[in-house]
Amino acid sequence: xxGAGVVHLSIMPEHMAHVTAHGLALLVFGAxxxxxxxxxxxxxxxxxxxxxxxxxxxxxxxxxxxxAIPSPFIGHLPLHARILDRALxxxxxxxxxxxxxxxxxxxxxxxxxxxMSRFLQAGAPIACVVTGVGALLWIVAATSETLFxxxxxxxxxxxxxxxxxxxxxxxxxxxxxxxLSGNSAAYDWDLPQGFPPPRVPEDNPMTHEKVELGRYxxxxxxxxxxxxxxxxxxxxxxxxxxxxxxxxxxxxxEPLERNSQALVNVAYNATLTWANPGLTELERQILIPIFGExxxxxxxxxxxxxxxxxxxxxxxxxxMFATAFPDDPAPINFRNIVHALASFxxxxxxxxxxxxxxxxxxxxALSESARRGMELFFSEELECHHCxxxxxxxxxxxxxxxxxxxxxxxxxGLYNLDSAGAYPRGNRGVYELTGKPEDMGRFRPPTLRNxxxxxxxxxxxxxxxxxxxxxxxxxGGRVIEEGPFAGDGRRNPYKSGLVSxxxxxxxxxxxxxxxxxxxxxxxxxxxPRFSNPFEEKALDQIADR
Amino acid sequence: xxxxxxxxxxxxxxxxxxxxxxxxxPTEPSTTLDKPQPVAINFAMKVRDREARCGEVYEGLGxxxxxxxxxxxxxxxxxxxxxxxxxxxxxxxxxxxxLWQVENxxxxxxxxxxxxxxxxxxPEMNVGIRGIVAEQTFVCPECEPTAILFDLxxxxxxNHLDVxxxxxxxxxxxxxxxxxxxxxxxxxxxxxxxxxxxxxxxxHLGSTGCSSSDKNTPPEKPCMRPxxxxxxxxxxxxxxxxxxxxxxxxxxxxxxxESTPQPAxxxxxxDDPDCAILFPAGFGLDIATGACAEEGCPTQRFFxxx
Numbered sequence: 001x002x003g004a005g006v007v008h009l010s011i012m013p014e015h016m017a018h019v020t021a022h023g024l025a026l027l028v029f030g031a032x033x034x035x036x037x038x039x040x041x042x043x044x045x046x047x048x049x050x051x052x053x054x055x056x057x058x059x060x061x062x063x064x065x066x067x068a069i070p071s072p073f074i075g076h077l078p079l080h081a082r083i084l085d086r087a088l089x090x091x092x093x094x095x096x097x098x099x100x101x102x103x104x105x106x107x108x109x110x111x112x113x114x115x116m117s118r119f120l121q122a123g124a125p126i127a128c129v130v131t132g133v134g135a136l137l138w139i140v141a142a143t144s145e146t147l148f149x150x151x152x153x154x155x156x157x158x159x160x161x162x163x164x165x166x167x168x169x170x171x172x173x174x175x176x177x178x179x180l181s182g183n184s185a186a187y188d189w190d191l192p193q194g195f196p197p198p199r200v201p202e203d204n205p206m207t208h209e210k211v212e213l214g215r216y217x218x219x220x221x222x223x224x225x226x227x228x229x230x231x232x233x234x235x236x237x238x239x240x241x242x243x244x245x246x247x248x249x250x251x252x253x254e255p256l257e258r259n260s261q262a263l264v265n266v267a268y269n270a271t272l273t274w275a276n277p278g279l280t281e282l283e284r285q286i287l288i289p290i291f292g293e294x295x296x297x298x299x300x301x302x303x304x305x306x307x308x309x310x311x312x313x314x315x316x317x318x319x320m321f322a323t324a325f326p327d328d329p330a331p332i333n334f335r336n337i338v339h340a341l342a343s344f345x346x347x348x349x350x351x352x353x354x355x356x357x358x359x360x361x362x363x364x365a366l367s368e369s370a371r372r373g374m375e376l377f378f379s380e381e382l383e384c385h386h387c388x389x390x391x392x393x394x395x396x397x398x399x400x401x402x403x404x405x406x407x408x409x410x411x412x413g414l415y416n417l418d419s420a421g422a423y424p425r426g427n428r429g430v431y432e433l434t435g436k437p438e439d440m441g442r443f444r445p446p447t448l449r450n451x452x453x454x455x456x457x458x459x460x461x462x463x464x465x466x467x468x469x470x471x472x473x474x475x476g477g478r479v480i481e482e483g484p485f486a487g488d489g490r491r492n493p494y495k496s497g498l499v500s501x502x503x504x505x506x507x508x509x510x511x512x513x514x515x516x517x518x519x520x521x522x523x524x525x526x527x528p529r530f531s532n533p534f535e536e537k538a539l540d541q542i543a544d545r
Numbered sequence: 546x547x548x549x550x551x552x553x554x555x556x557x558x559x560x561x562x563x564x565x566x567x568x569x570x571p572t573e574p575s576t577t578l579d580k581p582q583p584v585a586i587n588f589a590m591k592v593r594d595r596e597a598r599c600g601e602v603y604e605g606l607g608x609x610x611x612x613x614x615x616x617x618x619x620x621x622x623x624x625x626x627x628x629x630x631x632x633x634x635x636x637x638x639x640x641x642x643x644l645w646q647v648e649n650x651x652x653x654x655x656x657x658x659x660x661x662x663x664x665x666x667x668p669e670m671n672v673g674i675r676g677i678v679a680e681q682t683f684v685c686p687e688c689e690p691t692a693i694l695f696d697l698x699x700x701x702x703x704n705h706l707d708v709x710x711x712x713x714x715x716x717x718x719x720x721x722x723x724x725x726x727x728x729x730x731x732x733x734x735x736x737x738x739x740x741x742x743x744x745x746x747x748x749h750l751g752s753t754g755c756s757s758s759d760k761n762t763p764p765e766k767p768c769m770r771p772x773x774x775x776x777x778x779x780x781x782x783x784x785x786x787x788x789x790x791x792x793x794x795x796x797x798x799x800x801x802x803e804s805t806p807q808p809a810x811x812x813x814x815x816d817d818p819d820c821a822i823l824f825p826a827g828f829g830l831d832i833a834t835g836a837c838a839e840e841g842c843p844t845q846r847f848f849x850x851x
Contacts, residue, residue, distance in 0.1 A: 196709055359761050371759070378723050378760040380814060381807040386665070389718040391709045395665060403644050403713035404667040405658070430663075438600070438660050476743065490743070496664055497616065497736060497745025500809045 001056060004094035005033030011087045029059075049106045056099035063092055187211070192351025193360055194391050196399040198267035201281055204339045206346065209324040214344025216320065217337055219532045222310040223290070224251040225299035231289065231341070232532065234260040234297075238525050240450035241348065246461035254295040257426050259461035262454040264447050264524070267346040270396040270406040274459045275429040275443045277407045282342035290338070308332055350449050350524035351391070358518070366518055373515025376508060382473070383498045393448040393519070409442035413477025413495040414458060416487035421494045424485055427460055440494045450524065452517045466513050476501030581677040584637060586625070586693065586783055588672050589851070590618050590655035593793045600660025606793050607801035611737045613746075615792065616661035619720060620731035620750075621699050622776075623650040627678055627783060628692040639676040644713050646674065650699055652714035653790075661736060665719040693781040693788065697750070697828070697847070698730040698773030704752060705763035724763040725755050730773065733792060735810070737801040742809035746801055746819075749812040750774075750828065753835065770835020772813055774828050775842045778850045786850050795847040798826035 008030030012023050033055060040048050187206035189197065200206055217223055218231045229251035235241040241263035248260045258274050271277055272285040279285055289297040300307050311317040311332050321331035324340055355374070357365035366374065377384045387395050387410055395408040409430050415423045423429065423441045430439035443459045457463045463472060472478050476499055477490030489495070504512065524530070590597040592606070597615055606613045625637040639646040645654075651674045658666035698704075699715070704727035708718055715721075720729050733748040754769025778788060799822050804810055811820035815832055824832040829845030831838045838844055 194707065194709060375760060380812045383808060385723065386719075389708075389721070395718055397718065399709070401710075402716065404669055404717055406667065406718070407658070407663075408665055408719075410664050436660075439663070442663070495743060497734065497743065497747060497809055500742045500745050500806050502807050 001033050001052060001094070001098035002037045004056070004091045004098065005030045005037070007087055007091035007094065008033065011091075046106060049102055052102045053099060053106055056095040056102065060092055060095050060099065189347075189349065191349065192356060194356075195349065195351050196391075196401050198346060198349075199398055199400050199402065200267075200346065201283060204283060204342060206343055207324065209320075210340045210343035211347045212344075213317075213320045213324045214340035214342070214347075215530070216316070216533050217341050218344050219534055222314075223298060223300070223307060223337070225296075225301070225303035225307070226251055227310075229298055231298075234289075235263050237527075237530055237532070238453075240264050240350070240453040240520075240525055242454040244455070246456050248297075250296045251299045252296045256295050256297065258459050259456065261446060262450060263345055263348050264350050264449050265348070265392050267349065268392050268397050268399055269394075269444075270398045270408065271444055273444075275409060276433060277409065277430060278433075282345055283338055286338045286341050286345075290334070304334065308334070311337075348524075348530060350521040352523045353449065353521040354518040355515075356521075367514060369511045369514040370518040371515075372508070373511035373513065374518075376504070376512050377515050381502050382504075382512075383500070383502075384473075386498045387445040387496075388448050394445045396444045409439070409444055410496040410498070411441035411492060411494045412443075412473075412499045413441075413489040413492050414460075414462065414472075415441065415478070415480070415485055416489045416492040417485060419487065419491070421492045422487075424460075429459070438494055441492060442494070448516060449519050450521055452513075452520050453525065466516055467509060470504070470509055470512055473499060474502055474504060581638075581679060584627075584676055584678045584783055586637070586674050587787045588653050588674070589787050589789045590653075590672075591789050591791050591793075593791065597655060597792055599656050599658075599662035599666070603793070607737075607796045607799045609738075609800045609802035611739075611801035613792075613796075613801065614661055614736040615656070615734070616736055617665055617719075617732050617734035618655040618662075618792070619652060620697060620733075620790070621650055621652050621714075621720070621728060622674070622695045622697055623700055623703075625649070625651075625674060625676070625693070625695040627690055627781075628694065630689045630691045634694070635679045637674070637676040637678045639674060642675070645671045646676075647712045647715060648703060650703055650715065652717070652720070655790075661734075665734075667717070667719075690782050692777055692779045693783070693850075694775070694777045696773050696775050697845075698752075698771070699728045700773075701752075701767045701771070704728055705755075722751060723760040725757050725760045726751055726753065726768075727755070727763075733795070735792075735796075735801065737804075739802055739804040739809070742804045742806050745809035746804050747808060747810035747812060748795075748823065749810075751813050753813050753815055768835070770815060770833075772824075772828075772830055772835045774830060774845055774847070775837060776845060776848050777841055777843070778848060781850050789849050789851045790847055791849060794849070795827040796823065797846060799823050 008026050010030075012026040012030060036048070036052055036055060040052060187208060189206075191197065204210075218235075221227050221230045221233075223230055233251075234243045234245075234248040236243055239262070243260040245260065247258060248256045250256060261274070266272065266282065270280070272279045272282065273288070291298075291301045293299075293301055311321070317332065321328075321336060325331040325336050328336065354365040354370070358371075376382055387408065389395050390397050396406055398406050411421075411429065417424065421437075421440050423431070426432070428440055429442040431437070431442070433439075451457075452466060455465060457466070457469050463469050475490060477488070477492060477495060479488050479490065480486045490501075592603040592613070592615075595603065597603075597618055599615060601614065603613045603615075605611075625639070626634050627637060628634045636649075639649055639651055641647060645652050652671060653674070654667065654669065654671045656662040656666040657670055658668045703715060705724055706715055706727075707724065708716055708721040710716075715728065720732060721727070722729065729749045729751050731748065731750040735746040735748070736744045737746045738744060739746050750772060752768035752771050752773075755764040756766070756769075757764040780786070781788070799819075805818050808814070808817070811817055811823050814820060815835075820832055824830045825838050825844065827846055829838050829842035830836070
């Protein structure tokens with residue numbers, strides 16, 4: 001008990017920093033325990049023993065109740081210092097030991113100094129067991145924290161104690177609904193610093209098996225009606241999974257209207273594709289390139305059985321599907337193909353650019369020029385950051401801890417065909433779906449991560465270089481002098497007020513480009529986990545590591 | 546003797562409880578409320594006497610009598626207190642709802658992401674705050690509630706969080722600049738007849754003069770110009786009255802047909818000509834110091850009681 005008193009006294013200043021009253025309570029409490037030891041050595045009587053029991057057992061009881069009774073405060077606890085957590089456990093173990101000694105002492109009712117050694121003899125084994133079990137639990141808890149990160153910090157559960165003990169005592173449902181459910185091993189996102197966990201549909205939790213199957217499917221041309229294209233045909237890893245073309249061409253030669261988007265951190269996209277407020281899940285988006293007929297992309301429609309049969313006859317796929325979807329007796333079907341592709345695309349996380357290393361503290365990661373460009377990028381003069389904000393450089397971002405919708409779409413003044421704001425037919429942004437005038441020319445702001453690799457730019461690939469993109473925003477829109485698309489985009493009535501133009505000199509333009517280039521993540525575009533598994537080159541890369 | 550023992554045991558249990566408290570709620574205020582009562586304070590966003598809505602055009606605003614459409618209307622308030630006629634001032638302890646209110650900060654959101662508000666808005670709206678307050682503040686038999694006090698803004702210790710990791714409602718990227726400057730305390734995006742900026746007239750209120758090594762680093766010391774508006778509204782009976790934020794009176798002295806670009810409108814820049822009139826005449830702030838132009842910002846014209 002003296003030990004517990006000392007621990008309480010030692011953590012008292014930390015609590016004093018929060019609220020004085022609590023620190024003082026710990027001071028009194030710790031002092032009282034030490035005084036009690038002195039008193040017990042002098043007067044070994046039943047009332048004194050009972051006070052000791054109350055001190056130790058009562059405290060443990062209250063500590064347990066703390067976890068057993070739901071508290072309105074628990075959701076917004078600040079992170080505790082680790083050392084405090086440890087000290088709390090140590091003090092409770094010591095309290096447990098003391099109580100285990102004192103309870104038999106009280107029960108055996110022999111208030112004499114001679115008897116004291118007998119009580120200790122009777123109590124010692126119990127005390128050993130209490131301390132031993134407690135220490136064991138503590139070690140298991142501490143190790144499981146590193147072995148099973150799901151126990152560790154997640155939204156609303158700031159300390160490992162809360163993660164472990166509260167669900168166990170009062171809310172088993174909390175943990176079962178977490179990512180542990182349905183998986184033998186939780187998926188390891190390997191998220192960059194500052195990236196929150198992505199939002200994942202409940203019916204398609206991430207697994208390494210699905211991601212790996214999705215990777216094979218992503219690179220497999222057999223997933224097109226005529227066997228000529230794969231997802232990779234328009235999403236090339238070295239180009240951050242864009243394709244370098246103005247607009248792509250489908251598997252049957254049909255031209256597409258919109259620029260092939262980079263697949264960078266799409267797990268965080270609030271909405272998918274260029275302009276569809278209602279399309280929020282990859283599982284639904286992926287149906288478009290596979291089955292779409294207007295235009296045809298992979299062209300699987302009316303070749304469904306043929307495509308599935310190719311995978312059934314393959315030597316590798318039946319086993320991979322069975323492993324990825326163990327509960328499905330006939331796993332080679334389009335639902336599972338889509339789920340596996342979605343899992344792979346979700347795994348394409350990029351957050352290891354020079355900019356990220358700079359933010360993490362490596363001040364040498366950015367050149368002087370890029371640093372000047374960064375200040376320009378985040379300035380009120382340029383306004384870039386209003387739409388390209390946050391860790392993923394887009395306002396259109398959601399994650400597991402998001403509490404609000406974030407479907408953002410803006411008109412950036414590319415066209416103005418009729419002076420009333422019209423965009424070219426078929427490419428009018430959200431207007432194509434809603435028909436509302438104010439949705440004319442509104443498109444989702446894409447992430448700027450790896451943007452230097454994803455030229456040409458804009459929803460229709462109509463701007464070739466980053467420098468021209470900057471000039472577009474400097475002018476506050478685009479003027480097209482002649483041709484079918486002639487018009488002054490600067491005067492588009494639906495243009496975002498944030499695209500109001502600014503002035504930069506040559507050096508500042510170069511600085512801004514240097515900053516945008518610092519968002520290129522070389523490890524992402526060379527990561528063997530994301531590479532073509534059918535190419536030997538990729539396999540060699542894995543072997544080299 | 547036995548009573549003695551029980552008394553000691555009870556005392557010890559109470560101490561134990563006190564000792565456990567810091568684990569549970571280290572940031573809770575230590576004030577104890579006498580018979581705490583739930584309280585809901587209603588807000589409204591108006592343009593004169595009309596409800597402010599996305600997609601509607603309001604005529605005759607500002608010194609220029611400009612037509613105005615609203616593209617965003619959200620603001621953070623903090624440190625809400627109620628006062629009765631005995632002069633007793635009691636803080637409203639906000640319910641921690643995990644969505645609109647955290648610590649002593651609440652977000653009021655009057656845009657619904659329709660029409661022009663779709664550019665940066667959210668469909669979710671919030672037109673009031675909820676919390677608890679000491680009973681005697683407004684239901685004591687012989688006293689009358691007389692005033693409400695609050696700050697338009699986010700206190701420094703919560704103003705420079707990482708928007709990605711911050712608790713709701715401090716997790717909205719559209720209401721955040723960067724680590725260095727922190728949050729947009731108020732975001733009122735207008736579309737007017739200002740030709741120079743294609744009609745754009747933004748009002749983004751936030752701290753300025755925040756020093757750190759760069760925009761990705763939070764400052765260690767409070768910003769030079771906090772630009773937090775302390776609001777006191779008299780004749781406020783929480784059960785009968787509504788706090789009205791009126792865009793028309795906020796911009797009454799401002800020429801909305803003019804705006805210097807970079808940026809369009811006023812984004813709190815101390816040398817932005819668009820802020821020069823809006824700050825003192827609308828928010829009651831001294832633009833040079835970032836403090837109230839007069840003690841208690843009595844010249845603010847954004848809020849009133851109805």
